[in-house]
Amino acid sequence: MNLNQEKVMTLDKAIGMYVTDGCHISIGGFTVSRNPMAAVFEIMRQKKKNLHCYAHSNGTGVDELIGGGCLSKLEIAYGGNGKAAPTCIRFKSAIQRGDLLFEDYSNYQMSLRFHAGAMGIPFMATRSGLGTDIVNKWGFSKEMRGKDPKLPDKKIEIIDNPFPNWGNASRVVLVPAINPDVTIIHVQKADKYGTCRIEGLTFADADQVKASKHVIITCEEIVETDTLREKPEYNQIPFIHVSAVVHVPYGAYPSACYNYYDYDPQMLSHVSKFAKDDDLYQKYLEKFVYGVKDHQELLKLMGKDQLAKISADRRTGYATGLDRR
Amino acid sequence: MNLNQEKVMTLDKAIGMYVTDGCHISIGGFTVSRNPMAAVFEIMRQKKKNLHCYAHSNGTGVDELIGGGCLSKLEIAYGGNGKAAPTCIRFKSAIQRGDLLFEDYSNYQMSLRFHAGAMGIPFMATRSGLGTDIVNKWGFSKEMRGKDPKLPDKKIEIIDNPFPNWGNASRVVLVPAINPDVTIIHVQKADKYGTCRIEGLTFADADQVKASKHVIITCEEIVETDTLREKPEYNQIPFIHVSAVVHVPYGAYPSACYNYYDYDPQMLSHVSKFAKDDDLYQKYLEKFVYGVKDHQELLKLMGKDQLAKISADRRTGYATGLDRR
Amino acid sequence: MTEYTLKELMTLMAAREIRDGDIVFCGTGISMVAAMAAKYINAPNSIIFFETGAIDSKLEEIPMAVADPRVMFGAASNSGLLDAFATMQNRITGDHVIGILGAAQVDKYGNLNSTCIGDYSKPKTRFSGSGGACDVASFVPRCLIFMQHEKRKFPIKIDYLTSPGYLDGPGARERAGLMSGGPTAVITNLGVMYFDSETKEMYLAYYYPGVTPQKILDNMEFSVDISRAAEAAPPSEQELQILRERVDPYKLIL
């Protein structure tokens, strides 16, 4: 959080300040929507290393962070990305090669872990996962957990219901809270203090933000504070949680940003195709990530026609009739 | 919940159907705002008895339900109602006389209990209340709890943190879920299937609804489904949770309904004055509750001038400059 | 009779399992097409909802992911994951939900693996992982499972138990602390399997026209009872028309 300092800054400054080597990070969005891709690419350009990442289903973004070699540890529910990559490709190869320490959860469990972090309690209870390998198989050993104060004691704990005759549950799964060092989300509208209005689905973004020590907001538009405050009930994130605000139009590209633009099916397929081969993927990175100075340059490289194709229709909020084959 | 039947009905039918003697009930709103008062008055007119009520700070409504003799048990965090009644008056006298079985919680604990009910888990954890009499003093004995399957085993349970080195917490308080038989809330806008849009603060209304077997929505306006669906992110309650929808303009009166009308400080003071004396309170009930056929008649009795005074200003959502001394 | 593909029949077999008034938890791909088809054909009052928080979306185009902006349009409400899963975990709404899942492997008790083949920490093949599948399988009373009918996908023992079916048999869900319920049907490109109400083991209920029960057995590592099997009704003209013209006119999935 940050109450008083100036919050509007450039993306390279925000990433430089808050994403430090070895820090614990989470990003907003879900598979093909509202991944903070401009920020992800900037993290890759700044060659951040040994990040520990928490993800539910942050397909597009997490796969690039893996591909860019930024992650050493990953707690995740789902490494897939719609049609372009039923299993995220760099994720798949990193795990098959043993290049990444990882641990599996379910989407609800990850959401609950962020929720617990936002609420300031050590765990949340659920009935999901009883009898499964998600409960039984740990990615981080007990020894490793004992040595690292940034890891919870256990992956998961099962307890008998302390209210045996209540809730029709004999036992429950407890999942430990997550409090990332930094969370980055991309939203449609924010003011210069960081109050955010997300349009469409919010996924787990608000809890991820509230659970996090530092928060970077990238946004399509910086709008007047008074405008957002005409309908405070539609602002999911009040400024007190936010450290930095960065204006990045098309900041979720090539994922979608509801009411602004659709995902880019061509680009997502292109990345997937290149991601399947190490050399090709390096070429992709050299051209689209390292080869551009910033997100604006990437957009120039994509070209106006490509962006026009994914421009959102006013009525539906997506690019009606977009060729998605 | 109710997916298929016709949901729009009259208030007397909805209360007759879903509020049965001895049932467990919760109502929406908070102190002077959005109490479902039309429904509360109808419950009183229908002389419902032995209700078990769950409340965080539902001042106006709960005090009338107590005054009307409808409640036999109450779980509550706060029995106060702003300036007109720092302690709710019928609540106070019922407890001092021993007319009501009751149990105290905090506002957060009650909110968490509804949240647990909505989530379908037996309890939620918090660090609130450790070392206090809220934890130590029970209103419902262990024996009583053992005999009544609709009461949780225990008021509260304290456990050692199962993740001892996580969350900086040595122990936590567990509060049991609430799943009322019926919840009644008053909202600004709903469609005929029960999808709701609440303006201003939501308090705990959405969790109360989602935790409840049956749900009655009273609303200022029934709006077109398509209108609400233009901005689905602003609808806090989807129709699947709702049993009945009742159109009741001024349905929160004399409490406030943001953007529609303010609370009525004169009427609230009037009620408080009469509530302090049993005979006077009976007179108040005879005139304003039992003496009118329905809420429309109460509004007529109040008169157009009185309603005009509390009419909400477009810019602020309340009655700017209202005399509240 | 009109020609049809096995994928079309699979989709329709699933659609036929959806009842009017069901709340359908929907994934991507064929499961979304099945849920959409059911609304047009046999369950007009069923409601499609997504783990991302969209409920009863106006699906003018097929979403390619559960976070596709197409699920956000015209919904009754757009919230987030926390609300969506609560709707399934609480019994008031959860008991009305039917889930549709896919997986890399299924065993005879309907337990699913969508995580990996080989050792968990350094697998031979890694898949996407649970996503919401484990949650759905844990919470809801009825589940449909889409599978390709291949031997390696129906193993004696799955490599990783991602989503619970009947675990190791009768009473096992309850012993583990799960809600009762469990998988209803496994729908493949060759037929449909149900689960015996006593043994909780998979048995063959339908084989598709042109497919023999033996061919189905040949494509599984474990054996199932085929004594109750009947030939499935082929798609009707009307079903095919809805599928092709209204649900997936651009052949994005089918």
Next chain:
Amino acid sequence: MTEYTLKELMTLMAAREIRDGDIVFCGTGISMVAAMAAKYINAPNSIIFFETGAIDSKLEEIPMAVADPRVMFGAASNSGLLDAFATMQNRITGDHVIGILGAAQVDKYGNLNSTCIGDYSKPKTRFSGSGGACDVASFVPRCLIFMQHEKRKFPIKIDYLTSPGYLDGPGARERAGLMSGGPTAVITNLGVMYFDSETKEMYLAYYYPGVTPQKILDNMEFSVDISRAAEAAPPSEQELQILRERVDPYKLIL
């Protein structure tokens, strides 16, 4: 020097405790006036927030309850109780919160009773109960407590412990499992008490002009250290002007 009421001075003593950048958890009545005054006088970047879920509201008129529609206008966000209390329970934002509470009784360790006098189940006098007070007192590192200075309100033992202060002394919060922190000051119509950093017992820090330390002791059942007491600075012209003209021009509270 301008005349002033003790209620005005009380309000200002509380306002002076609020630091720039504090997030102020606000109740009704005098606590709301104090928080509003602080924003105009000494803590322009403090933020007022309410347990009902409104944060940084544009308070053009004094709200008479924390659910008054006046707190909903112009806020940064309007949510609900769950979010508001989470903001205090989590350490990231919670450590920046200062709470302002009132009560019927306070003991020497700053424990509060706002529930009842007499037996809990059939009390002589019943009050409103905790509301959010127990939560705030459990979570936040600093708390201001408004009290009327009367003997029965400062008893040796409170009848019901609604909101935790330092419980039974040094280390007791930690032993109970509470977050550290605890009450900062008790502000009355006669003076201001702080809590000793070692013993966690209340001591007299300020007595108001015209009030003697002895008079304060006469109005308490338990005794407090008065050796560190100093006379409080009276309200300045500017403070009074802000209070009367900008904060509560209609004398709704003061």
